[in-house]
Amino acid sequence: MNYSIIEAAKAIIPHLPALLGKQAEPMSQRLRTVFDKQVDEAQIEIEIIDLLSEHEATRAWMNAQLQGEKETTKGGTLVFNELGGNSDNVQGATYYKCPECDYRWTKTLDWQTPTRCPTHDCDLIEDN
Ligand SMILES: [Zn+2]
Numbered sequence: 001m002n003y004s005i006i007e008a009a010k011a012i013i014p015h016l017p018a019l020l021g022k023q024a025e026p027m028s029q030r031l032r033t034v035f036d037k038q039v040d041e042a043q044i045e046i047e048i049i050d051l052l053s054e055h056e057a058t059r060a061w062m063n064a065q066l067q068g069e070k071e072t073t074k075g076g077t078l079v080f081n082e083l084g085g086n087s088d089n090v091q092g093a094t095y096y097k098c099p100e101c102d103y104r105w106t107k108t109l110d111w112q113t114p115t116r117c118p119t120h121d122c123d124l125i126e127d128n
Pocket of ligand 1 (some may be wrong): 098099100117121
């Protein structure tokens with residue numbers, strides 16, 4: 001899902017009471033004021049980030065919604081990062097064992113070649 005900051009900020013409004021308690025109402029008013037401003041989207045985004053960064057609860061909520069694509073920080077600076085992670089590069093581990101004893105070896109990287117049993121000097125077999 002590719003949320004824009006503005007969409008995420010609109011989506012947060014119903015959650016404000018749970019996140020901020022008594023401060024929800026003023027926050028929601030201020031957000032609506034920002035949405036109604038006749039300025040360009042980038043300016044609105046900066047003001048939204050400033051507002052929602054005032055509280056850890058709303059800042060964290062926004063970060064979760066934006067899935068780490070756009071980290072909101074205090075001061076209105078947009079920091080792009082890759083919290084999503086590069087799971088493509090991480091293969092599941094493959095387990096090997098010696099057929100003769102209980103020597104085990106784990107292959108964690110794709111390019112690794114299975115080692116040999118140090119005791120029997122034989123090829124290890126896959127053990128899943
Ligand atoms: Zn062995």
